Amino acid sequence: MIQNPLLQKILLSSLLLYGFPAIGDGNAVSCRDNIAQLVSAQGKVESFKATTENWQPASINQTYCNNDKVRTQALSRAVLSMGEDVATYLALSENTLLNFLGLGSRVLLSVEQGQVYVRSHTHHKFDITTPHLNAGIEGTEFLIDAKAEGVEITVFEGKVRAYNQRGEVRIENGQTAAASANTVPVTKLLLHPEDSVQWALYYPPIIDTEGFADDSSNATVTDALSQYHKGNAYQALTTLNRLSEQDVQPDILAIKIGLLLTLGKIDQAQQLLNQGLIQTPNHALLLAQQAIINLTQNNKTTAQSYIDRAVKLAPDNATVHIAHSYIQQAQFQLPAALASVEAALKLAPDNALAHSRHAELLASLGDTQNATQAAAMAVKYNPNIGRAYAVLGFTRLMDNATEAAETDFKTALSKDASDPLAHFGLALAAIRKNHLDEGVTKLEHAASLDPNDSLIRSYLGKAYYEQNRLKIAELQFKLAEENDPKDPTPYFYQAIAKQTTNQPTQALTAVNKAIELNDNRAVYRSRQLLDQDQAARSASLARIYTDLGFTKAALTEASKSVLQDPTNFSAHRFLADTYTSMPNQQVARVSEILQMQLWQPNNLAMLQPQLSQPNLGILQTSGSTSASFREFNPLFMRDGWYLQTTGLIASNNTYANDAVATYQHGDLGISLGQYHYKSDGYRDNNDTEQNIYDILAQYNFSAKTSIQVEYKHADEDSGDLRLIRSFGHKFRNNVDSDLWRLGLRHQFSPGSDMISNVTYKENRNRTQVVPFIDSKLDDDGFSAETQHVYSLASVRLISGFSHYHADQNCQDAAFFPVCLSTNPQLENNTGYLYSHWNLAKAFTVTAGLSADFLHDPSASVNQVNPKFGLTWQPYSGTTLRAAAF
Numbered sequence: 001m002i003q004n005p006l007l008q009k010i011l012l013s014s015l016l017l018y019g020f021p022a023i024g025d026g027n028a029v030s031c032r033d034n035i036a037q038l039v040s041a042q043g044k045v046e047s048f049k050a051t052t053e054n055w056q057p058a059s060i061n062q063t064y065c066n067n068d069k070v071r072t073q074a075l076s077r078a079v080l081s082m083g084e085d086v087a088t089y090l091a092l093s094e095n096t097l098l099n100f101l102g103l104g105s106r107v108l109l110s111v112e113q114g115q116v117y118v119r120s121h122t123h124h125k126f127d128i129t130t131p132h133l134n135a136g137i138e139g140t141e142f143l144i145d146a147k148a149e150g151v152e153i154t155v156f157e158g159k160v161r162a163y164n165q166r167g168e169v170r171i172e173n174g175q176t177a178a179a180s181a182n183t184v185p186v187t188k189l190l191l192h193p194e195d196s197v198q199w200a201l202y203y204p205p206i207i208d209t210e211g212f213a214d215d216s217s218n219a220t221v222t223d224a225l226s227q228y229h230k231g232n233a234y235q236a237l238t239t240l241n242r243l244s245e246q247d248v249q250p251d252i253l254a255i256k257i258g259l260l261l262t263l264g265k266i267d268q269a270q271q272l273l274n275q276g277l278i279q280t281p282n283h284a285l286l287l288a289q290q291a292i293i294n295l296t297q298n299n300k301t302t303a304q305s306y307i308d309r310a311v312k313l314a315p316d317n318a319t320v321h322i323a324h325s326y327i328q329q330a331q332f333q334l335p336a337a338l339a340s341v342e343a344a345l346k347l348a349p350d351n352a353l354a355h356s357r358h359a360e361l362l363a364s365l366g367d368t369q370n371a372t373q374a375a376a377m378a379v380k381y382n383p384n385i386g387r388a389y390a391v392l393g394f395t396r397l398m399d400n401a402t403e404a405a406e407t408d409f410k411t412a413l414s415k416d417a418s419d420p421l422a423h424f425g426l427a428l429a430a431i432r433k434n435h436l437d438e439g440v441t442k443l444e445h446a447a448s449l450d451p452n453d454s455l456i457r458s459y460l461g462k463a464y465y466e467q468n469r470l471k472i473a474e475l476q477f478k479l480a481e482e483n484d485p486k487d488p489t490p491y492f493y494q495a496i497a498k499q500t501t502n503q504p505t506q507a508l509t510a511v512n513k514a515i516e517l518n519d520n521r522a523v524y525r526s527r528q529l530l531d532q533d534q535a536a537r538s539a540s541l542a543r544i545y546t547d548l549g550f551t552k553a554a555l556t557e558a559s560k561s562v563l564q565d566p567t568n569f570s571a572h573r574f575l576a577d578t579y580t581s582m583p584n585q586q587v588a589r590v591s592e593i594l595q596m597q598l599w600q601p602n603n604l605a606m607l608q609p610q611l612s613q614p615n616l617g618i619l620q621t622s623g624s625t626s627a628s629f630r631e632f633n634p635l636f637m638r639d640g641w642y643l644q645t646t647g648l649i650a651s652n653n654t655y656a657n658d659a660v661a662t663y664q665h666g667d668l669g670i671s672l673g674q675y676h677y678k679s680d681g682y683r684d685n686n687d688t689e690q691n692i693y694d695i696l697a698q699y700n701f702s703a704k705t706s707i708q709v710e711y712k713h714a715d716e717d718s719g720d721l722r723l724i725r726s727f728g729h730k731f732r733n734n735v736d737s738d739l740w741r742l743g744l745r746h747q748f749s750p751g752s753d754m755i756s757n758v759t760y761k762e763n764r765n766r767t768q769v770v771p772f773i774d775s776k777l778d779d780d781g782f783s784a785e786t787q788h789v790y791s792l793a794s795v796r797l798i799s800g801f802s803h804y805h806a807d808q809n810c811q812d813a814a815f816f817p818v819c820l821s822t823n824p825q826l827e828n829n830t831g832y833l834y835s836h837w838n839l840a841k842a843f844t845v846t847a848g849l850s851a852d853f854l855h856d857p858s859a860s861v862n863q864v865n866p867k868f869g870l871t872w873q874p875y876s877g878t879t880l881r882a883a884a885f
Contacts, residue, residue, distance in 0.1 A: 034063040034064065034065060035063075035064050035065055035066065035068075035082065035100050036063070036064045036080045036081065036082045036090070036100065037061060037062070037063050037064070037080065037081050037082075038058055038059070038060060038061060038062045038063075038064075038070070038078060038079075038080055039060070039061075039078075039079040039080060039081050039089075039417070039423075039445045039448070040060070040078060040079040040417040040418050040445070040449060041058050041059075041060060041076075041077075041078045041079075041417060042076060042077050042078070042233060042234070042262070042263050042264065042417070042418050043072065043073060043074075043075045043076025043077065043094070043233065043234035043263050044057075044072070044073035044074075044075075044076045044234055045057070045058040045070065045071070045072050045073075045076055045077075045078045046058055046070070046071050046072075046073070047062060047064070047068065047069070047070050048068060048069035048070070048071070049065075049068055050065065050066065050067035050068055055071075058070060058078070060413075060417055064080070064100055065100070066100060066101070067099075067100065067101065068099075068100050069097065069098060069099045069100070070092070070097075070098050071096065071097045071098065072092050072093065072094050072095065072096045072114070073094065073095065073234075074094050074095060075094055075234050075237060075238075075260075075263045075265055076094050076234060076263065077091070077092055077093055077094060077263065077264045077418075078091075078092045079091050079092070079418075079445065079448045079449060080092070080098075081441060081444070081445060081448075087120065087121045087444075088118065088119070088120040088121075089118075089119045089120070089444050089445070089447075089448040090109075090116055090117070090118055090119075090448075091116070091117040091119075091448050091449075091451075092114065092115070092116055093114055093115035093116075093117075093264070094114070094263075094264075094265070095113065095114050096111070096113060096114025096115060096116060097111075097112040097113045097114060098110070098111055098112070098114075098116065099112055111144050111146045112146065113146050113147070113148075114146060115143060115144065115145050115146075116143070116144045117141075117142075117143050117448075117451070118141065118142055118143070118144065119141045119444070119447065119448060119451070120140060120141070121464075121469075121472045121475075140155060140156075140157055140158020140159070140160070141155075141156040141157045141158065141451075141479075142154060142155045142156060142158065142160065143156070149180055150178060150179060150180030150181070150183075151178070151179060151180070152176050152177070152178045153171070153176065153177045153178075154175070154176040155171050155172060155173060155174070155175055155176075156173065156174075157173055157475060157478075157479060158172075158173070159171070159172050160172075160177065162177035162179070162185045163185065164179060164184075164185060166182075166183070166184040166185075167184040167185060168185060169185045169186065169187045171187055175187055175188065176188040203258075203261035203262065203266075203292060203293065203296050204292065204296075204326060204387075205258055205262065205353060205387075206258070206288060206289070206292060206319050206322045206323045206326075206353065207254060207255060207258050207285070207319050207353070208318075208319070208348070208351045208352055208353040208354070208382070209225045209228060209255060209258075218243075218247065218252075220239060220240070220242060220243055220247075221240070221243070221252060221255075223239055224236040224237070224239035224240045225255075227239060228259065233259050233262045233263055234263065236259055237256065237259045237260065237263065240252070240255070240256050240259070241256075250276060250279075250280050250283045250285065250286060251285060253272060253276045253286070254276075254283075254285040254286055254288075254289055256272060257269045257272050257273050257276075257286075257289050258289065260272070261289075261292075261293070262418070266293070269289075269293070270293065273286060273289060273290055273293070277290070282309075282313055283313075284310040284311075284313045284314030284317050284319075284320050285310075285314075285317070285319055285320070287306050287307070287309050287310035287313070287320075288306070288307060288310045288319060288320050288323035288324075289323075290306045291303045291304075291306035291307040291310065291323055291324075291326075291327060292323055292326060294306060295326055295327055295330055296452070297452070298452055298483060298484060300327070300330055300331065300486075303327050303330075304327055304331075307320075307323055307324050307327045310323065310324070311324055316347055317347070318344035318345075318347040318348035318351050318354055319344075321340045321341065321343045321344035321347070321354075322340070322341065322344050322351075322353060322354055322357055324337075324340045325337040325338070325340040325341045325344075325357055325361065328340060329361070329364075334361060334364055334365055335365075337361055338358075338361045338362070338365065341354055341357050341358045341361055342358070344357075345358060350381050351381070352377075352378045352379075352380075352381035352382030352385050352388070353378070353382075353385065353387075355374050355375070355377040355378035355381060355388070356374075356375065356378035356385050356387045356388040356391065357387075358374040358378075359371045359372070359373075359374035359375035359377075359378060359388065359391040359392070359395075360387070360391045362374055363391055363394050363395050363398070365750060367749075367750045368395045368398050368399065368703050368704075369704075371391065371395045372392065372395045374391075375388045375389075375391045375392040375395065376392075378391075379392075384415055385415065386411075386412040386413065386414070386415030386416035386419050386422060387412065387416070387419060387421065388412075389408045389409070389411040389412035389415065389422075390408065390409060390412040390419060390421045390422040390425055392408040393405040393406070393407075393408030393409040393412065393422070393425045393429075394425055396408060397425065397428060397429060397432070398703045399700075399702055399703045400432075400666050400667045400700055400703075402429050402432050402433060402666065405425065405429050406426065406429045408425075409422045409423075409425040409426045409429065410426070412425075413426075418449055419449075420445075420446040420447075420449040420450040420453065420456060421446075423442050423443075423445040423446035423449060424442075424443065424446040424456060424459070426442045427439045427440075427441075427442035427443040427445075427446060427459075427463075430442060431463070431638055432638060432639065433638075433639055434638040434639045434640040436463070436466060436467065436638065437467075439463060440460070440463045440464065440467065443456065443459060443460045443463050444460065446460075447460055452483045453483065454480040454481075454483045454484035454487040454489065454490060455480075455487070455489060457476045457477070457479050457480035457483060457490065458476070458477065458480045458487075458489045458490040458493055460476045461473040461474070461475075461476030461477040461480065461490065461493060461494070461497075462493050462497075464476060465493075465497050470497065470501065473497060474494070474497070476490075477490045477491075477493065477494040477497070478490075486517055487517070488513075488514040488515075488517040489514075491510045491511070491513040491514035491517065492510070492511065492514040494510045495507045495508075495510035495511035495514060495544070498510060499544050499547075504544050504547035504548050505548065507544045508544050508545075508548065511544060545557065545578075551578070551582060554577075554578040555578050555582070556879070557574070558571075558574045558575035558577075558578040559575065561574050561575070562574070562575050562592075563836065563844075566789050566796070566798060567599055567753045567789050567791075568599065569595075569596045569597075569598075569599035569600040569601075570596075572592045572593070572595040572596040572599065573592070573593070573596045575592045576589050576592035576593045576596060576611070579592065580611070589611075593611055594757065595755070597696070597708065597710075597743065598708070598743045598744075598745055598755040598756075598757060599745060599755060600698075601700065601706065609658065609660070609673035609674065609675045609692045609693070609694035609712065638664065639664050639665050639666065640663070640664060640665075641661065641662070641663050642661070642662045642663075642664075643659070643660070643661050643662075644659070644660045644661075644662075645657065645658070645659045645660075646658055650679075652679055652680045652681060652682060653678070653679065653680040654678070654679035654680070655677075655678060655679075656675075656676065656677040656678070657675075657676055658673070658674060658675040658676070659673070659674045660672070660673045660674075661673075667699055667700040667701070668697070668698070668699050668700075669697070669698045669699075670695070670696070670697045670698075671694075671695070671696045671697075672694070672695050673692070673693070673694040673695075673696075674691075674692070674693055674694075675690070675691065675692040675693075676689075676690070676691050676692075677689070677690045678690075681719070681721070684729060685719035685720050685729050685730070685731065686719055686720060686721065687718065687719050688716065688717070688718035688719070688721060689716070689717050689718070690714070690715070690716045691713075691714065691715050691716075692712065692713070692714045693712070693713045693714075694710065694711070694712045694713075695710065695711050695712075696708065696709070696710040697709050697710075703747075704746060704747040704748075705744075705745065705746045705747070706744075706745045707742070707743065707744055707745075708741070708742070708743035708744075708745075709741070709742055709743075710739070710740070710741040710742075710743070711738075711739070711740055711741075712738070712739040712741075713737070713738050713739075714735075714736075714737050714739075715734075715735065715736045715737070716733075716734070716735045716736075717732070717733075717734050718732070718733050718734075719731060719732060719733075730768070730769070731767075731768065731769055732766075732767075732768040733765070733766070733767050733768070734765070734766040734767075734768075735763070735764070735765050735766075736763075736764045737761060737762060737763045737764070738761070738762045739759065739760070739761045739762075740759070740760045740761075741757065741758070741759045741760075742757070742758045742759075743755070743756070743757045743758075744756040744757075751790060751791040751792065752788070752789075752790050752791075753788070753789050754786065754787065754788045754789075755786070755787050756784075756785070756786040756787075757783075757784070757785050757786075758782075758783070758784045759781075759782070759783045759784075760780075760781070760782050761780070761781045761782075762778075762779075762780050762781075763778065763779050763780075763781070764776075764778050765777040765778070774811075775811065776809070776810070776811040777808065777809075777810050777811075778808065778809045778810075779806045779807065779808040779809070779826075780806065780807050781804065781805070781806040781826075782804070782805050782806070783802065783803065783804040783805075784802070784803050785800065785801065785802035785803070786800055786801060786802075787799070787800035788800060794837065794838040794839070795835065795836070795837055795838070796835070796836045797833070797834070797835050798832075798833070798834045798835075798836075799832065799833045799834075800831070800832055801829070801830060801831040801832070802828075802829070802830045803828075803829050804826070804827065804828045804829075805825070805826070805827045806825070806826040806827075807825055808824045808825070808826070810824065824856065824857040825855075825856075825857075826855070826856045827854075827855045827856075828852070828853070828854045828855070829852075829853040830850065830851065830852050830853070831850065831851050832848065832849065832850035832851070833848060833849055833850075834846065834847070834848035834867075835847050835848060842872060842873040842874060843870075843871070843872050843873075844870070844871040844872075845868075845869070845870055845871075846867070846868070846869040846870075846871070847867070847868050847869075848866075848867045848868075849864065849865070849866050849867070850864070850865045850867070851863070851864045851865070852865070865885060866885065867883070867884070867885040868883065868884045868885070869881065869882065869883040869884075870882045870883075
């Protein structure tokens with residue numbers, strides 16, 4: 001029942017969801033279709049079921065039907081998800097009462113009191129209606145604030161028409177419509193509308209309450225923290241409130257503030273914090289708490305100033321160093337953040353939060369083995385920390401152990417259902433299992449729990465892009481950019497989306513912004529190295545330049561990218577795509593494609609077989625060697641079968657087609673490819689026909705080690721293909737080859753990576769100048785090569801060697817000698833060592849040495865080649881290079 005007299009007279013706020021499945025009339029005791037489901041609950045959250053007509057404690061995943069209600073008490077909050085067809089997510093603040101009312105095929109979502117943050121992407125029409133304020137809303141984000149004295153609606157994204165019998169107003173982003181009984185709706189402009197939903201944000205804990213409880217001699221404090229460790233933050237805070245003012249010392253005050261933040265009570269937490277800083281302005285824990293609040297609210301500069309004071313005042317406090325790590329990570333200073341956490345562990349080896357944070361950062365840096373060990377230590381010292389289980393889940397996702405990862409994420413949520421990281425992990429696991437819709441829903445849950453997180457918004461945009469919901473994807477990228485203007489992630493993924501929807505100019509603008517925000521470095525990965533949608537990294541930035549005809553710019557950026565990260569497979573694909581549009585670069589292109597394949601994880605970036613084949617002998621403008629737009633569409637790694645086909649029809653009886661089928665399941669990836677090209681040419685005997693068939697299988701033994709096996713067959717039958725006729729009308733050339741390849745990738749430790757490749761190829765070449773008289777050249781070639789990359793903070797060493805041996809059998813045709821000897825043997829051995837020294841932000845020194853030992857029938861060459869180079873970029877757009885070799 002509605003308790004407030006005014007609210008008994010009017011319905012303060014309701015949402016009409018058109019097109020929702022019929023749920024029956026208001027007298028029904030049950031419903032066939034659920035209206036909503038409880039995703040997260042903190043504090044005291046209760047449900048009223050129409051079938052039982054009494055209030056009961058709510059439980060996670062509980063569903064709501066017609067005439068059901070949900071309410072939050074003081075110091076409590078909840079998140080609900082509505083049906084997939086509605087795509088609406090609701091975050092409830094404290095003291096909120098929500099009622100689900102049915103009117104035939106419609107649903108009235110009645111906000112009878114309190115605050116509800118609504119995030120909706122549905123195409124259905126939304127209305128808010130009360131006797132004194134109505135609103136029409138469609139696909140937007142907004143806040144309903146229902147009080148006894150009136151209603152306010154604040155729009156964060158979208159447009160709203162607010163009206164009643166006395167008038168109407170239209171509000172957009174950052175505006176608020178307000179009305180009470182018998183008043184005309186008015187518009188207010190909020191300078192900081194995001195302040196209205198600070199209660200919906202997630203504030204990471206920094207104080208290890210388990211250790212504090214062990215050290216505390218106050219029975220009330222011990223009892224309160226025991227309740228918190230059992231998952232009851234609301235009761236813990238209630239118990240602490242029984243302490244007298246004299247007993248609330250600054251350390252205990254910091255714990256109270258942490259509990260208030262956990263429950264989303266930012267206003268009360270900030271009030272206590274202000275009082276504490278007035279009384280003890282130099283208390284390090286309080287300063288650290290203030291830094292975390294500012295960071296979560298995206299005030300990074302202010303957060304930095306507070307944490308700097310805290311570190312200076314208490315360099316021997318582990319909690320301060322943990323807080324410092326969050327501020328450093330927000331500035332993309334992961335090594336510095338790791339150093340801060342390691343300093344905390346030296347000061348407090350049994351601090352579970354420090355171990356959990358340590359695991360999180362190690363995982364972010366790709367050190368999954370040590371991350372798993374650190375997370376296990378966190379669980380050992382405090383099994384109630386949900387974040388430790390979430391990090392364990394991410395390390396298992398990196399090892400493709402999806403089922404185990406899901407278990408860890410669910411355990412994390414059982415400890416802390418409000419942690420967006422665990423929901424985020426569940427989303428990636430669902431997407432990995434090819435449950436994209438489920439993954440989108442869980443990403444929305446994460447976004448509802450932390451709507452200001454730029455990274456979550458970026459991934460949500462990618463998910464909607466994968467669903468071909470481009471308008472909503474664009475909205476998420478925009479919100480991510482607004483939430484954190486310094487984060488390059490949304491700009492980069494926005495560039496991919498625009499590139500693959502044939503908007504190269506806009507894509508170039510977005511990617512340049514991403515590069516600008518990342519120290520002018522090509523952005524191939526986001527700040528979350530647990531990125532399982534690794535196919536996004538193979539989205540070639542070179543394609544943007546080549547689409548625009550900027551070949552030189554593409555080559556410059558491609559070369560710089562490979563230099564910056566030689567182990568990044570997408571950097572090599574970047575360079576290979578650039579070579580595709582350049583003449584006389586076929587060998588270099590094939591080399592980059594091979595390196596891309598060796599460095600790549602299992603992914604769905606489909607590689608047409610012709611791209612790894614040298615000397616195709618077709619016009620670049622024919623289009624058959626161009627990367628397809630569809631190649632970059634799967635931005636998430638997902639299990640299952642995928643098929644890509646392209647075709648070409650042109651004059652002179654010219655046509656081409658290719659097809660690539662890819663299968664992904666856990667650690668196993670298989671790709672089948674076919675390519676066919678045929679043309680009669682522009683004169684007689686200028687015809688050609690080519691076929692390529694390829695099968696590639698890759699298996700990841702772990703995140704550090706993978707193996708590849710590939711077989712490829714190619715054949716070509718052609719006449720005289722030279723621009724000016726060089727041979728007779730009867731000249732024919734036939735090439736038939738088979739290739740077997742074995743590849744290996746292994747990471748010894750973070751920064752120490754190796755690739756190896758062994759190839760055996762049989763090649764049969766038949767040349768006919770006149771009918772029935774052939775020249776034959778058969779060769780069996782074997783090659784083996786290994787490369788090792790060792791990276792430090794400012795130095796990168798690349799070393800390797802290769803061996804090639806070929807046995808040839810050559811038979812000359814009469815009147816057309818081609819053989820230098822009958823059975824020649826070719827052998828080449830090469831070794832190299834290169835070093836790249838980043839002496840300053842814009843200054844790089846390259847020094848290296850290579851040695852070649854070549855033997856063939858015509859000559860033998862033994863040569864050592866020293867090399868030295870300087871690269872200086874004095875300012876953006878200008879690069880100076882010098883080399884000696």
